Amino acid sequence: MTAYPSITAQLDDPDAAREEGRRKMEWARQHMPILEALREEFEANQPFAGQRIAMAMHVEAKTANLVELLADGGAEVAITGCNPLSTHDDVSAALDAHDSIASYAVRGVDDDEYYEAIEAVIDVDPTVTVDDGMDLVAAVHEDYPELIDTILGGAEETTTGVHRLRAMDADGALEYPVFAVNDTPMKRLFDNVHGTGESSLASIAMTTNLSWAGKNVVVAGYGYCGKGVAKKASGQNANVVVTEVEPRRALEAHMEGYDVMPMGDAAEIGDVFVTTTGNRDVVVDEHFERMKDGVLLANAGHFDIEIDLDALDDKAVDRYEARDGVEAYEMADGRRLNVLAEGRLVNLAAPIALGHPVEVMDQSFGIQAVVVRELVENADDYGPGVHDVPDELDKEVAEIKLAAEGVDFDSLTDTQEEYMGSWQHGT
Known part of the structure; x- marks a missing residue:
């Protein structure tokens, strides 16, 4: 030991x-x-x-x-x-x-x-x-x-x-x-949705001092955490784009009114990218090639492998701290791609993050x-x-x-309990 x-x-x-x-x-x-x-x-x-x-x-x-x-x-x-x-x-x-x-x-x-x-x-x-x-x-x-x-x-x-x-x-x-x-x-219904959604967006906003209104926010993954980030970003007047690999979740995001597209397409229009998948290699070399100058890259999933930082570092001709908690990777053509909290959980690892x-x-x-x-x-x-x-x-x-919270709620009557537990009651 x-x-x-x-x-x-x-x-x-x-x-x-x-x-x-x-x-x-x-x-x-x-x-x-x-x-x-x-x-x-x-x-x-x-x-x-x-x-x-x-x-x-x-x-x-x-x-x-x-x-x-x-x-x-x-x-x-x-x-x-x-x-x-x-x-x-x-x-x-x-x-x-x-x-x-x-x-x-x-x-x-x-x-x-x-x-x-x-x-x-x-x-x-x-x-x-x-x-x-x-x-x-x-x-x-x-x-x-x-x-x-x-x-x-x-x-x-x-x-x-x-x-x-x-x-x-x-x-x-x-x-x-x-x-x-x-x-x-x-x-899942509270921590993943409201917790991740609120804390991630708050940490990004406080770290960058930038507004959400009018920005194209690309949310990678539409599980419970992704739903929270998308919901909260939309509530702050951002335009939300969802990327997904699971067809039912992609359809759910579409039915909720979000734009759904592959990351390769989203890379061209996104202003802020927030990964929530828990998987690796979600934002990779081919996506960096298409991104606009000044984009923000943040991870709200788990480990620091959702954004391929090694590939980004290899592409960069310069790398510097643009702001406390924000590292700028400058491309050969002058574009700057900004990574928050070293690609780790932005709502916990950013300098002023509180979870x-x-x-x-x-x-x-x-x-x-x-x-x-x-x-x-x-x-x-x-x-x-x-x-x-x-x-x-x-x-x-x-x-x-x-x-x-001082909230009271109903309970089932004995008759209702018996009805719900029986297969013999029909229409």
Whole structure:
């Protein structure tokens, strides 16, 4: 295992960082009623006593409240980042000050340091893993398979991670149960649509100081994240173009009123390109050839491989920082193609990015919290593989949110329940 140091040992003034990080966490906590309701339950019942939870996530204020909630519920927690540029060092330091939390997340690490931090988290000998992108699960299986027998299960936060896990499961290589938190309605319908849509567009606008109105915004991918970006861009008076590889999603985007075309055609008219696919090589060399001077290239998918930065760098005759968080690649003909946040998640890796809105992440992290509780309480009910989140857990979190918002809603009568559950009632 590794001797990689926690965040506290890597900061010049950890006390000041902790104070600022705690201030950010407290602001977020005021607007996270789901986690507050669960905190009351977990502190009283200590459901995670004796558990060791390893986490690889975006370490910022909202995530920190989930981490602290698990620790206050009795767990020993070790956490690191799931993206080299999404960590807020002050928040990481505030977490590291908790008696039951070790944080190894540091912003701006290189590849070697990133994986050393993953190893440091695994050094806790986890009984539960919580992931965003599946790097932690992959590291356990590839490098520390001897730990698998003592792991009750895991939870995966994001679309890319679930895709990777399902591929791993299909190959028979996933050896403990993992809940696909991303795929449950309380996550997908709100986090992916409203969270990704709002935070990505806000980060791009703040990073560039440019307006959306009248611009041709090319959204690559029309899954839930792409729908959110398209919807929010259209709401700010942009002209939205969607590119897709799946015919039903392409048709859905068309029926929603968006222009749908191949990326090769969109490259000629786009002013802003936002990738949301979770795949690689979405914007590549042939597209760069066709783009206008001054275009913005941003990734809201996951890893920094959606835009082929190596090919772009090879084409460029000059490369310079045009603005904080914006790197200009100048072509031989004078065109400048501007990449935001080094091609990493623009809503988390841009210099002033804050991630999804607090209220949205309260819902997603509420699901994470109850899923971890489910693993601890009922691990024997789940075999190795990818599992859907039990619907009653998703509804539990929705009901907590509605109660916090003061929203009441109807319920089925006994007669309605009986009717809906019967095949004998006809027209």
